Amino acid sequence: MKEYLANALVKWLNRLMLTVLPSDRRDWGIALTAEQQQITDLRERLTWAAGGIFMSAHEWMRTLFSDRLVWLAGLAFGIASAVVDLNSTTRWRYVALLFVFGMILTYWRPKWAWRWIALLGLSLPAIVLITNNWGPYSVDRFDVFYGLVPCTVGALSGWGIRSASRRLPHKLTGR
Amino acid sequence: MRLSSQTVEVVQALMNNGRTWSYGYDLSKATGLKSGTLYPILARLHDEGWLENKWEQSAEPGRPPRHLYRLTAVGSLSAKRALKTTVSKTRARGPAYEV
Numbered sequence: 001m002k003e004y005l006a007n008a009l010v011k012w013l014n015r016l017m018l019t020v021l022p023s024d025r026r027d028w029g030i031a032l033t034a035e036q037q038q039i040t041d042l043r044e045r046l047t048w049a050a051g052g053i054f055m056s057a058h059e060w061m062r063t064l065f066s067d068r069l070v071w072l073a074g075l076a077f078g079i080a081s082a083v084v085d086l087n088s089t090t091r092w093r094y095v096a097l098l099f100v101f102g103m104i105l106t107y108w109r110p111k112w113a114w115r116w117i118a119l120l121g122l123s124l125p126a127i128v129l130i131t132n133n134w135g136p137y138s139v140d141r142f143d144v145f146y147g148l149v150p151c152t153v154g155a156l157s158g159w160g161i162r163s164a165s166r167r168l169p170h171k172l173t174g175r
Numbered sequence: 176m177r178l179s180s181q182t183v184e185v186v187q188a189l190m191n192n193g194r195t196w197s198y199g200y201d202l203s204k205a206t207g208l209k210s211g212t213l214y215p216i217l218a219r220l221h222d223e224g225w226l227e228n229k230w231e232q233s234a235e236p237g238r239p240p241r242h243l244y245r246l247t248a249v250g251s252l253s254a255k256r257a258l259k260t261t262v263s264k265t266r267a268r269g270p271a272y273e274v
Contacts, residue, residue: 031199037233
């Protein structure tokens with residue numbers, strides 16, 4: 001019974017690892033699980049499988065923060081647009097900026113574009129929270145999150161432009 | 176490439192094996208590293224072009240293919256150079272990790 005449960009747990013850990021691992025690291029996950037066949041000790045096999053979860057977390061973080069330059073640009077864009085919004089009488093400037101910045105960042109790095117949407121869209125709420133200067137948002141504080149909408153639309157546009165531009169040379173050359 | 180003490184251990188284990196292919200589990204036993212530490216290091220070495228790998232079909236039916244690893248020629252040279260630098264830096268800093 002104990003062995004059955006341990007084996008079930010190992011299988012579950014393996015499956016979880018392969019689900020969470022970024023696609024470019026899947027082979028490494030499969031390689032890790034294949035080695036478990038060589039391990040006879042149940043506890044050691046469990047530790048080996050648990051190591052797979054550690055690897056998934058490590059690789060996930062690596063992928064998440066791999067594009068340092070894009071992160072820095074996103075942070076600068078987010079702060080700039082938040083400052084513009086807090087010092088402007090109209091919201092359209094902020095909306096336009098977020099749309100353009102979302103588009104640029106996603107065009108630049110389309111992988112996991114939700115990172116750029118979150119970074120840009122949450123810059124204003126973060127600044128408002130840190131400085132405790134709610135300004136026009138003191139009436140309805142949830143309004144401060146509205147920037148997420150133009151970011152998402154911008155990101156979708158950036159993704160669309162990138163996809164179209166990748167297809168264009170093939171169409172022109174007929175390949 | 177920055178070499179952590181754990182990466183140094185993996186590289187040394189691979190260098191000791193020369194051009195012979197190594198299994199992940201054997202490398203884990205040789206270095207004492209757990210799978211969660213070993214495999215990200217192997218993947219990074221592969222990304223840097225230091226490591227080559229291949230799949231080996233199991234002789235026993237029903238068992239999955241295993242991954243084998245060895246240093247590339249470039250990896251071997253770079254590893255030697257990097258290990259030398261690590262040693263000289265370590266010596267300059269005082270008694271710490273010994274390669």
